[in-house]
Amino acid sequence: MKPLIYNGQPIAASSILKKVNPFQHLAQSTLESIIAKSEIRQFPKGIYVFRQGDPSLQALFVLVSGSADITVLDKQDKEVLVSKRQELEFFGEMVFFSEDCYPASVQAATDLLCIVIPNALFETELSRTPGFANAFSRILAERMRTVYQSLISVTEQTNMALDRPMRRRVADLMSAPLVTCHLQDEITVMAKQMTAHAVSSLVVIDEMGQPRGIVTERDLVGKVLAHDRCQEGLTAGDIMAKNCLTVAAEAFYYEALLIMVKHKVKHLIVIANQKLSGLITIRDLIISRSTGALAIVSSIERQDTVDGLVKASAEIDKILQALVEERASSQEILQIITEFYDRLTQKVIQVCEQEMLTEGYGPPPVAYSWITMGSSGRQEQFVKTDQDNGIIYDNVPPDKEEAVIIYFQLLAEKVVESLLRCGFAKCKGNVMASNPFWCRSFNGWRETINAWVDKLDPENIRMMTIFLDFRYVYGKKTLCDLLRNFVTRSFQKSGTVLLFLAKDDLSHRIPLTFFKQIITEKTKEHRNLVNLKSAACVHIVDCLRIFSLREGIVETNTFKRLEKLAKKRVMSEEENELLENAYETLMMLRIRQSLHQLSVGQQPDNYLNPNELSKRDKSALREAFIAADRLQNLTGHAFYAFIG
Numbered sequence: 001m002k003p004l005i006y007n008g009q010p011i012a013a014s015s016i017l018k019k020v021n022p023f024q025h026l027a028q029s030t031l032e033s034i035i036a037k038s039e040i041r042q043f044p045k046g047i048y049v050f051r052q053g054d055p056s057l058q059a060l061f062v063l064v065s066g067s068a069d070i071t072v073l074d075k076q077d078k079e080v081l082v083s084k085r086q087e088l089e090f091f092g093e094m095v096f097f098s099e100d101c102y103p104a105s106v107q108a109a110t111d112l113l114c115i116v117i118p119n120a121l122f123e124t125e126l127s128r129t130p131g132f133a134n135a136f137s138r139i140l141a142e143r144m145r146t147v148y149q150s151l152i153s154v155t156e157q158t159n160m161a162l163d164r165p166m167r168r169r170v171a172d173l174m175s176a177p178l179v180t181c182h183l184q185d186e187i188t189v190m191a192k193q194m195t196a197h198a199v200s201s202l203v204v205i206d207e208m209g210q211p212r213g214i215v216t217e218r219d220l221v222g223k224v225l226a227h228d229r230c231q232e233g234l235t236a237g238d239i240m241a242k243n244c245l246t247v248a249a250e251a252f253y254y255e256a257l258l259i260m261v262k263h264k265v266k267h268l269i270v271i272a273n274q275k276l277s278g279l280i281t282i283r284d285l286i287i288s289r290s291t292g293a294l295a296i297v298s299s300i301e302r303q304d305t306v307d308g309l310v311k312a313s314a315e316i317d318k319i320l321q322a323l324v325e326e327r328a329s330s331q332e333i334l335q336i337i338t339e340f341y342d343r344l345t346q347k348v349i350q351v352c353e354q355e356m357l358t359e360g361y362g363p364p365p366v367a368y369s370w371i372t373m374g375s376s377g378r379q380e381q382f383v384k385t386d387q388d389n390g391i392i393y394d395n396v397p398p399d400k401e402e403a404v405i406i407y408f409q410l411l412a413e414k415v416v417e418s419l420l421r422c423g424f425a426k427c428k429g430n431v432m433a434s435n436p437f438w439c440r441s442f443n444g445w446r447e448t449i450n451a452w453v454d455k456l457d458p459e460n461i462r463m464m465t466i467f468l469d470f471r472y473v474y475g476k477k478t479l480c481d482l483l484r485n486f487v488t489r490s491f492q493k494s495g496t497v498l499l500f501l502a503k504d505d506l507s508h509r510i511p512l513t514f515f516k517q518i519i520t521e522k523t524k525e526h527r528n529l530v531n532l533k534s535a536a537c538v539h540i541v542d543c544l545r546i547f548s549l550r551e552g553i554v555e556t557n558t559f560k561r562l563e564k565l566a567k568k569r570v571m572s573e574e575e576n577e578l579l580e581n582a583y584e585t586l587m588m589l590r591i592r593q594s595l596h597q598l599s600v601g602q603q604p605d606n607y608l609n610p611n612e613l614s615k616r617d618k619s620a621l622r623e624a625f626i627a628a629d630r631l632q633n634l635t636g637h638a639f640y641a642f643i644g
Contacts, residue, residue, distance in 0.1 A: 020090065300343050349474045371389060
């Protein structure tokens with residue numbers, strides 16, 4: 001092999017490769033072996049090394065000198081520059097291990113000199129060096145983020161604010177300047193201020209200028225005029241709504257929406273540079289959108305019958321469609337849809353409690369907490385799937401236990417049937433509060449959890465995986481919180497149960513070939529399809545749950561678990577980033593596929609055909625599967641859960 005010229009001087013190719021991240025982790029003998037089996041190629045300026053859509057050359061291109069442009073085609077087949085590669089960087093990694101087509105083009109911006117490394121070397125010399133593998137993962141994570149962004153589609157920045165309402169800033173939607181009054185101001189003063197400034201609300205501040213509440217026109221009418229209290233000398237402090245919440249001016253539309261839905265408020269005080277800046281209302285959010293689908297918030301609250309809630313629940317599907325069309329991320333979609341489903345469930349329970357009163361059963365005999373499990377427990381339910389719910393009620397004396405059980409069984413049956421009418425199918429495995437197994441006292445749940453831990457048979461492992469993502473929805477929250485803390489302590493003390501949970505997940509591996517290609521199913525019904533949920537998502541959920549239990553993390557959401565694990569440095573920064581992007585990609589593909597199936601009258605089932613995806617989507621999907629496979633390997637090593 002001829003010597004290379006680097007900075008005007010002849011130099012050994014292995015010495016150049018040593019300067020390229022992450023090849024510096026390799027021994028000199030390994031580098032020389034790579035060079036001996038690699039090729040040196042030149043590409044004149046303007047030449048394409050490969051084009052988008054070309055089959056993979058199954059080689060990694062390391063730039064010795066020159067620079068290259070990475071481009072993708074937009075919807076009008078125009079090339080859009082998305083990245084550049086400079087001297088001592090590499091390209092071609094996205095389909096390095098596969099025969100897939102390139103998701104982007106690479107063109108020589110200047111004359112290029114490259115070391116071309118065949119992928120076979122990665123299956124031999126390079127895979128044996130952990131430091132190299134970890135550093136390579138970090139680079140892949142960064143580039144995978146770019147692939148995911150293109151999965152959502154290339155959008156003109158100038159049209160972003162109009163095309164993507166969910167990405168508009170609060171500062172663009174709020175009313176400003178903020179009109180305020182003081183705690184001691186009387187109602188006549190407030191009325192004059194509203195009239196003078198042509199506003200329908202005032203933010204009430206204290207002597208320090210800090211917000212203490214909000215007074216609206218409705219407060220003046222409903223709390224003063226309607227009760228003929230004009231002569232009582234009422235002040236802002238007497239009639240204001242005290243649950244005033246704030247949002248940052250730079251926050252996105254969806255973040256303001258999420259706060260309003262979560263806390264059941266219609267006004268948010270906007271803070272900029274630590275000062276009161278403006279006010280944003282639910283009306284501002286509705287007006288900023290063409291669909292007006294946010295009316296679902298008040299629609300749910302207005303209902304006092306199950307029939308009314310059935311109609312209101314149908315509107316949530318429109319919100320999901322709008323979020324996808326506006327290219328919100330899967331995290332944003334899941335957060336918002338979860339809040340709407342929670343609000344719907346809470347209202348269903350309230351209506352059912354009222355029915356119990358009307359029918360003569362009285363109010364709940366003791367405090368209780370309604371919990372949800374599965375994807376809903378993880379705040380990852382984006383379409384109406386099967387119910388997974390339960391009840392934790394306060395401990396009662398033995399002589400009252402039977403009456404309490406009867407009451408909650410009746411209530412649970414009403415709630416389950418009402419949720420069914422709202423579109424949430426009954427769980428085929430009967431994991432519902434209407435089943436006495438999933439409706440227990442606090443002590444009853446503690447005993448059940450101890451029994452699961454003491455006897456680690458397949459059935460108890462199955463029960464644990466269902467239960468462990470439980471989350472509070474309605475009632476006495478402390479019951480759920482206390483039980484969560486008990487579960488966390490119990491599992492932290494038992495390394496054995498974590499081992500069994502790890503082995504249970506690793507008994508089914510990510511369907512990848514030796515060369516990291518996705519293996520599709522061979523059955524007649526699902527030939528050439530892959531189930532995104534069972535093939536990859538479940539394994540990411542399982543493995544991160546196990547790590548979280550070990551670390552005492554009480555979060556149930558997969559993204560939040562990953563965030564907490566990153567702070568504890570349980571995994572490398574590269575692994576965390578790779579997994580976050582992988583799960584984001586998988587969830588977005590599931591959401592899109594589910595909406596497509598619903599649009600053609602099919603029931604969402606998480607199956608899709610990878611070969612029907614665009615080249616970019618297919619590449620992103622494959623990288624996500626590889627990341628999930630790496631997580632399984634990491635879990636096996638961390639918990640000594642090796643499956644032969």
